Amino acid sequence: MNEARVIKPEQLFPAVPESIFLFRSCTGSMEYPGTENAIKEIMAKLGIEVVMDPDQTCCSGYLLTCSVYKPEFSLAVTARNLAIVEQKKLDTYMFCNGCYGYNRELAHIMNHNPAYMKMANNVIARQGYKYEGKTKIYHVQELWYRLIDEIAARVVVPLTGLRVGIHYGCHYLAAQYNILDDGGYPTFHEEIIEALGGVPVFYKERQLCCGYAVGRGFTHREETVQPHLYKKFRSAKAAGVEIMTTVCPGCNVALDREQPNLARRYGVEFNIPIIDLSQLIGIAMGVPLKKLGFEANSVPLDGVLDKLGIDRREQGE
Amino acid sequence: MNGSKTALVIGGGIAGIEGAIKIAQAGYPVVIVEKQSRLGGVVAQLYGSFPRWEDPRVLLQHKIEQVEKSDRITVLTGMTVKTAVKEDGFFTVDLQATGGAGEKQVKAGAVVLATGFEMFDASVYGEYGYGIYPNVINSLEFEARLREWNSGRMEPAVPQSIAFIKCVGSRDRSKGLPYCSKICCMYTAKQAGIFKDMFPNAQAYVFYMDYRAAGKEYEEFTRSVIETKHVRYVRGRPSKVLPENGRLIIRAEDTLMGVPVEVETDMVVLAAAIVPSRGTAELARLFGISTDQYGFLESESFNPGKGGERVFFAGACGFAVETQGAQYQGAAAAAQAVALFNQT
Amino acid sequence: MPREKYRDKVEGLFKKADMYNLVENLETCLACGKCVGNCPVASLNPSYNPRQIISDVLNGEAQRWLQSEEIWRCFWCAGCYTVCPNDIHFPLLMMQLRYLAAENNYGVKYIMPFKRFALRAIEDGLTFAPGEKGRQKIMRYRSNIGAAPWPEISEKAIAEYKELSDLTGATEHLQNITDEDEKPVEFKYLEGRITGE
Numbered sequence: 001m002n003e004a005r006v007i008k009p010e011q012l013f014p015a016v017p018e019s020i021f022l023f024r025s026c027t028g029s030m031e032y033p034g035t036e037n038a039i040k041e042i043m044a045k046l047g048i049e050v051v052m053d054p055d056q057t058c059c060s061g062y063l064l065t066c067s068v069y070k071p072e073f074s075l076a077v078t079a080r081n082l083a084i085v086e087q088k089k090l091d092t093y094m095f096c097n098g099c100y101g102y103n104r105e106l107a108h109i110m111n112h113n114p115a116y117m118k119m120a121n122n123v124i125a126r127q128g129y130k131y132e133g134k135t136k137i138y139h140v141q142e143l144w145y146r147l148i149d150e151i152a153a154r155v156v157v158p159l160t161g162l163r164v165g166i167h168y169g170c171h172y173l174a175a176q177y178n179i180l181d182d183g184g185y186p187t188f189h190e191e192i193i194e195a196l197g198g199v200p201v202f203y204k205e206r207q208l209c210c211g212y213a214v215g216r217g218f219t220h221r222e223e224t225v226q227p228h229l230y231k232k233f234r235s236a237k238a239a240g241v242e243i244m245t246t247v248c249p250g251c252n253v254a255l256d257r258e259q260p261n262l263a264r265r266y267g268v269e270f271n272i273p274i275i276d277l278s279q280l281i282g283i284a285m286g287v288p289l290k291k292l293g294f295e296a297n298s299v300p301l302d303g304v305l306d307k308l309g310i311d312r313r314e315q316g317e
Numbered sequence: 318m319n320g321s322k323t324a325l326v327i328g329g330g331i332a333g334i335e336g337a338i339k340i341a342q343a344g345y346p347v348v349i350v351e352k353q354s355r356l357g358g359v360v361a362q363l364y365g366s367f368p369r370w371e372d373p374r375v376l377l378q379h380k381i382e383q384v385e386k387s388d389r390i391t392v393l394t395g396m397t398v399k400t401a402v403k404e405d406g407f408f409t410v411d412l413q414a415t416g417g418a419g420e421k422q423v424k425a426g427a428v429v430l431a432t433g434f435e436m437f438d439a440s441v442y443g444e445y446g447y448g449i450y451p452n453v454i455n456s457l458e459f460e461a462r463l464r465e466w467n468s469g470r471m472e473p474a475v476p477q478s479i480a481f482i483k484c485v486g487s488r489d490r491s492k493g494l495p496y497c498s499k500i501c502c503m504y505t506a507k508q509a510g511i512f513k514d515m516f517p518n519a520q521a522y523v524f525y526m527d528y529r530a531a532g533k534e535y536e537e538f539t540r541s542v543i544e545t546k547h548v549r550y551v552r553g554r555p556s557k558v559l560p561e562n563g564r565l566i567i568r569a570e571d572t573l574m575g576v577p578v579e580v581e582t583d584m585v586v587l588a589a590a591i592v593p594s595r596g597t598a599e600l601a602r603l604f605g606i607s608t609d610q611y612g613f614l615e616s617e618s619f620n621p622g623k624g625g626e627r628v629f630f631a632g633a634c635g636f637a638v639e640t641q642g643a644q645y646q647g648a649a650a651a652a653q654a655v656a657l658f659n660q661t
Numbered sequence: 662m663p664r665e666k667y668r669d670k671v672e673g674l675f676k677k678a679d680m681y682n683l684v685e686n687l688e689t690c691l692a693c694g695k696c697v698g699n700c701p702v703a704s705l706n707p708s709y710n711p712r713q714i715i716s717d718v719l720n721g722e723a724q725r726w727l728q729s730e731e732i733w734r735c736f737w738c739a740g741c742y743t744v745c746p747n748d749i750h751f752p753l754l755m756m757q758l759r760y761l762a763a764e765n766n767y768g769v770k771y772i773m774p775f776k777r778f779a780l781r782a783i784e785d786g787l788t789f790a791p792g793e794k795g796r797q798k799i800m801r802y803r804s805n806i807g808a809a810p811w812p813e814i815s816e817k818a819i820a821e822y823k824e825l826s827d828l829t830g831a832t833e834h835l836q837n838i839t840d841e842d843e844k845p846v847e848f849k850y851l852e853g854r855i856t857g858e
Contacts, residue, residue, distance in 0.1 A: 026812070067760060127824065170736075209740070554691075554693035
């Protein structure tokens, strides 16, 4: 067994925090608002306070890597957002791989290049902020992993026999400055699925990215994104994946919204619902469906909910 | 006897054995301490050798017979060094049995460290799946498989295709080991060649970044593996090992063609980096030898193989070295110990 | 296509390409190809080859990659960086290569859609806020799950986001992006590297 993965979760996180700062994701709050809701519901059940702040802005990373923003701006935005968290003396938890990857990357640049740290601080000082590089940046998935026993103990709808394909997303895996999971062979997500009673499916292309990052979904949809996703879904379908979970609303957009297009182009209906891991944990922990917002999904969850014996009407959907 | 002209050799691999034999031949008593239950070290685990396809067991047998015949060599197997104290320039070394009761004391006027190497833990590379897929093994484990196949044990099934991956850990700054482990190119060629000899219908691929064959007959050896044993050499460091339909898919770039390739295999052999064996750092501290940033022993200026006053070393604890090189170094360390004894 | 002789070496091109000093260690490239083997784009378009692009940048072969279609295909998945034995941050190089290409009026068509998004984003403090129709749908979905109808972002946040954009020159940079003088890009690596004079 990989040494990196026999480190006990307790050692990865010194302690389960009493409060976390949850970083709002633009895509998450607009495309799939159920994700943020699910996280709040689960945290409430686990007794962890979720702090958010309306003063936090977009992380700006997406447009930076789409070549329209310049690094000076994104460094300043990152410094400003993280300064807000630092004032609260909390660590930052992201539920979007974009926010996670860009914040980690840009914070890393500032923390290792004093000139950039100074530049960013000079700009945000005008607005009364100061970033010191103290807040640590984690992904919510990493906290779920830390809480795996507590979550397992509260499962009321076990996902018995549900074959779940996992999509990690590259900005989670490639954030390799002290990433807690093993970036080359990640297993946190699979272990959580097992704890929920489901069957994680290790399909061949599980580490393939969603293809939508840096705007290629807009510029090269037909040339690269669709054949790329076709490859991923074929591999997932062949392995018997019934539902796919992600840890990034951006990946959700690519994998969910693109399926009808793939069906038109390739004549194959994959019909694999795409939801966030937090939403699936929500289902298993008995969060009412209405609060999980599956209305926003392009590929409906009907088959999966039937299999789990969940009555949609009963739950107010 | 105060032990002023007794040599203590720590490590009973090929370097230590060679050193002990030479010191004994010069007329001085030698004690070999070996933590395993028998002499031989890594060479005892090998099947085949380069560059002449000889059987390393024949060499080892020959050397061990010399040790056994010599009445000046005492072999203490199953023991490790506990402490060492230096008094008036001489060492009093306390030994203890490996994982059991039993202690011994040796007084020595010279110490030769020959603690050898071990393989870097390849599970650090999640992308190669060592420790996850049972058919992803390291090179030393593969030597054992070659022995099993040679002895007729064909379970589990013999792979129809093997990919050998070089530079696993070596030449990888991100894993903290920027150095070239030096011997992997040669032993990988040997392993692939032997496999093809055993199973001519099977396929063998070697993924390499550079192949380094600097040594007498080394280039000819490697070429013969490619040309007469038909091992395919693909230039490119693989990026990923993926399971599919019970086989393993290697993803890499064939950098000479400039195209990404996928190769289906049944087994992946990782030529993991050579790192100093566990315990080398502690021994270096006990005997006052400095180490480099990776833990390999360092020589004094202008004196290769001399780690300090009355302390010498040989073999892979200094840096990765092939069998023959380890023998050279063992003999050189012996020469230094003998010269010292002759002076006083 | 003439035989390449690296004669049109651009002095200091690497420094120019890495204009923000974010990569710095390009010369440590071992040309091992691990990046390419892990690249989802290379597996679809083998002419996109991070290793070759690094080599070209180091050799000062500027024109080919500036004019290439290839550099616009990268997903920024960082699969190359994850496996790189020397931690070469190729995605950050790619980001800067695209700046340089666009400065020279190549590939602007691949930036223009985001100019529109970005101009909106600095007014909203959020990326991807849609037009009125999309806005209604989002508010309906959010209300249905019991959340505030619109993502809770303060006026202060929006104003300060815009101010940062102005202060760092991002607003001006954005407004200056134009495809008026756009030059075409094409596949530049398909031909093979040596074709005879």
